Amino acid sequence: MSCAVDAHDLRFRYPNGVVGLDGVDLHVTHGERVAVLGPNGAGKTTLMLHLNGLLAGDGELEVAGMRVGEGDVRDLRAAVGIVFQDPDDQLFMPTVGEDVAFGPLNLGVPREEVRERVVAALATVRMEHVAERAPHQLSLGQRRRVAIATVMAMRPRLLVLDEPSANLDPRARRELLEVLDTINRTMLVVTHDLPFAAQLCERAVILAGGRIVADGPCTEILRDDALLAGNDLELPAGFDLARVRLRTAADPLTL
């Protein structure tokens, strides 16, 4: 089976001269859950936008078996589900149900099947009761889960989440973690929330200055205080890695 993400010497410079990516090498196999950590401005969002062709830099990038920049961009966007940080950006249709249906309808999925997918995707995130509601009637935690459903309805092979736990209260954060843990997908989780990464992902990479500066099991990376400090990352005060149930490579996904 082809790999989920294979980036080789990926470079990108914004029109204003800011370097977004400065030679990223990243290899993710199917079934892995990888946390992408790093300071602000490290290029995390830039990398994310490359994965489905919204930005195109130099270098080689293959995602879900497709070379980015060649072939039908629709297939690529069907295979890579990106959940943006602010659910208000992601939920733009008047009702939740219509929003979840937006992606699959764009892919040309027949209406009957779209209906089933909407129900299934909302059930995955435990939000099946809000299909008729307007997004502005939901709490932030609920909107974030619905945003995940809008992407799940496209049946992506790779799920990319941008700061999924940002601004959530502890309970909404835990519920989100539980929901994500039930999703059997290759995942890339861009986050600052190190405990969240530790519980969800078995592997972590640190992106700094547009390059991957560390790559390894999440537990090892999070135990390396010097490495974390060097990249403006830190665990919450009093947080003890030994006391949470960490995810390890021994928890394989059944894809």
Next chain:
Amino acid sequence: MSGALHRTGVAGDPASPIHRLDPRAKVLGLAGITVVGVSTPLAAWPAFVACGLALSAIAALARVGPGVIWSRVRVILPLVLFVAVFVPFVRGGPTVDVGPLSLSEQGLETFALVTAKATIGALSAVLLGATTSFPDILHGLERLRVPRLLTVIAGFMYRYVFVIADEARRMRAALAARAYRPRHLGQVGALGRMVTALFLRSYERGERVYLAMLARGYAGAMPRLAVLAFRRADTAFLATLALTLIPLRVVVA
């Protein structure tokens, strides 16, 4: 601002025969009542009565109470009536004396006419809004071949007006929290900067929303999951309105 936003949305009994009508039937029916009302001269006043009765019947069937109607009509109607109320004072011609006031007869007629027409129009709009959700109205308009661009813009406006109003409220609270209470013109600068910030934020949000749309395969069309079905009840609704109002309007004229 938020107060007015909360006086929107579906009211009454969502399971009523009116609520369950196809949005297209309601848009056409209530727009029809408005057209009949607006095109009626004062001499044909029974048509106003008929429009009023039709609207009352719709409100009763939908179980939209007078309280709801009043609270919503109150938002639109005063603006129109405020202008109309001066007409009896400024029109020329024969006058009638009401106490110390001398009012133009023609002006009074105009006032009555404007009031009747504005009330019928406002009531129709309020009843449409109270019995049909905004997304449904948009869907109906789309199917009635209103240009896509307009319905898409209205759809985004409906989705984001709440988000932007929320942002504005937070910014106002932040200004107030730092004791901002403009007393003279020199102090309104902060408000200007707030509006600028709001504009820039909304503009940036627009860009992000577009990226999110592209990420989910957007290619220029806004697909719809729901399918509208025009049923017998919809035909009956429109036929009843047409068969009572139009002949009446023609006969009394």
